[in-house]
Amino acid sequence: MVGINEDYDKLEGGYLFPEIGRIVGKFLERNPGTNVLKLGIGNTSEPLTPAVIEGLERGVKNLADVKTYRGYGDEQGEKRLREAIANNYNHRGIELDVSEIFVSDGAKPDSANIQSIFGAGNIAVQDPSYPVYVDTNVIAGRTGKFNKVTSQYEDIIYMPCNVENNFFPDVPEEKADLIYLCNPNNPTGTVATKNQLKTFVDYAIENEAVIIYDAAYQAFITDPKLPRSIYEVPEAKDCAIEINSFSKSHGFTGVRLGWSVVPKDLVVENTEPGKVNSLWNRRQTTFFNGASNIAQEGGIAALSEKGLKESQGLVNYYLRNGEIIKEGVESLGLKAYGGAPYIWMETPDKMPSWEFFDKLLEESYVVGTPGAGFGPSGEGFFRLSPHGHREDIEKAVESIVYNLKL
Numbered sequence: 001m002v003g004i005n006e007d008y009d010k011l012e013g014g015y016l017f018p019e020i021g022r023i024v025g026k027f028l029e030r031n032p033g034t035n036v037l038k039l040g041i042g043n044t045s046e047p048l049t050p051a052v053i054e055g056l057e058r059g060v061k062n063l064a065d066v067k068t069y070r071g072y073g074d075e076q077g078e079k080r081l082r083e084a085i086a087n088n089y090n091h092r093g094i095e096l097d098v099s100e101i102f103v104s105d106g107a108k109p110d111s112a113n114i115q116s117i118f119g120a121g122n123i124a125v126q127d128p129s130y131p132v133y134v135d136t137n138v139i140a141g142r143t144g145k146f147n148k149v150t151s152q153y154e155d156i157i158y159m160p161c162n163v164e165n166n167f168f169p170d171v172p173e174e175k176a177d178l179i180y181l182c183n184p185n186n187p188t189g190t191v192a193t194k195n196q197l198k199t200f201v202d203y204a205i206e207n208e209a210v211i212i213y214d215a216a217y218q219a220f221i222t223d224p225k226l227p228r229s230i231y232e233v234p235e236a237k238d239c240a241i242e243i244n245s246f247s248k249s250h251g252f253t254g255v256r257l258g259w260s261v262v263p264k265d266l267v268v269e270n271t272e273p274g275k276v277n278s279l280w281n282r283r284q285t286t287f288f289n290g291a292s293n294i295a296q297e298g299g300i301a302a303l304s305e306k307g308l309k310e311s312q313g314l315v316n317y318y319l320r321n322g323e324i325i326k327e328g329v330e331s332l333g334l335k336a337y338g339g340a341p342y343i344w345m346e347t348p349d350k351m352p353s354w355e356f357f358d359k360l361l362e363e364s365y366v367v368g369t370p371g372a373g374f375g376p377s378g379e380g381f382f383r384l385s386p387h388g389h390r391e392d393i394e395k396a397v398e399s400i401v402y403n404l405k406l
């Protein structure tokens with residue numbers, strides 16, 4: 001008789017965002033009709049831009065005509081889209097071959113699946129971090145049990161990100177093999193400098209480690225001096241895979257489109273250049289039939305000059321929402337950090353973050369995300385997402401400012 005994958009049973013509770021949805025559902029059962037204001041999951045709210053809509057419509061129309069109809073495409077993605085992505089990197093002085101770019105249905109599946117092409121090894125994560133990195137490695141059997149005292153999984157290297165280090169960690173003292181970095185960081189909303197990224201590139205090269213670099217929020221970097229891609233650091237192509245997304249920058253959370261870069265120069269223990277790239281190609285061609293061709297037309301349009309300009313408007317809108325949230329939190333005398341795009345606030349008097357979650361919901365009808373949901377160093381912090389409509393953000397901030405009992 002077949003058994004189950006018992007590593008699933010090591011997971012401490014359900015996946016963070018559905019868990020929050022479940023708790024909010026229960027709150028609504030007890031308080032029917034309450035207008036709950038959602039600053040929890042980073043779910044976009046504003047409509048797609050005209051350029052993207054034109055692209056998506058083109059994608060649909062192509063399917064309506066026998067001359068332009070297409071079924072399966074390349075699993076790696078439309079060549080035109082991969083060229084547009086490569087071109088975009090090129091504007092930042094980064095040269096990529098289209099064969100190094102793999103289009104997908106989003107950064108979440110790529111950041112979940114990428115670990116599957118690597119063997120056993122030590123995982124290192126920023127603490128706090130996007131829960132997908134840890135959970136997928138637990139499921140893959142790379143970790144030990146969850147320790148309820150430390151709130152850590154055994155065999156994971158947690159790299160604390162806190163006020164003292166400006167939410168960017170030091171390289172690990174021990175040997176890590178697979179290192180997850182997210183920049184701008186989810187959940188802290190802080191942005192790393194090129195020198196900070198370089199410390200990890202140097203570490204990875206010295207220790208033959210691979211960096212999984214999640215750049216899903218790169219569009220929210222406003223300072224042109226800060227790197228938007230890890231490949232702005234020399235030699236990063238030798239050690240880093242970059243994952244990216246159209247979700248937050250272009251409003252594709254529901255459309256689903258992303259990409260990963262697996263450089264041919266990247267080598268790991270006992271491999272030749274190109275091997276890791278070919279493994280990801282093998283993985284994707286086996287497990288995935290390519291992103292929707294409609295979504296890809298939207299993506300090509302999003303990366304056109306007009307598309308990029310229009311999407312910048314969306315990004316600016318969410319950035320302004322973030323400023324409104326931060327100002328509101330600070331007006332209460334609480335400390336808030338980040339802004340690219342998430343706001344990472346300290347809970348009042350270091351209150352446990354799940355307790356603050358309940359308090360905020362009960363008193364202000366606002367949903368956020370407890371910092372502890374992102375790792376033990378998230379305890380005492382709370383994430384507020386700026387991806388809602390402006391009027392909802394304003395209502396939520398007003399409700400926090402007037403109703404939260406401090």
Ligand code: MLT
Binds near residue numbers: 040041042043186
């Ligand atoms: C988040 O809120 O952290 C993200 O929106 C979740 C995701 O992208 O999967």
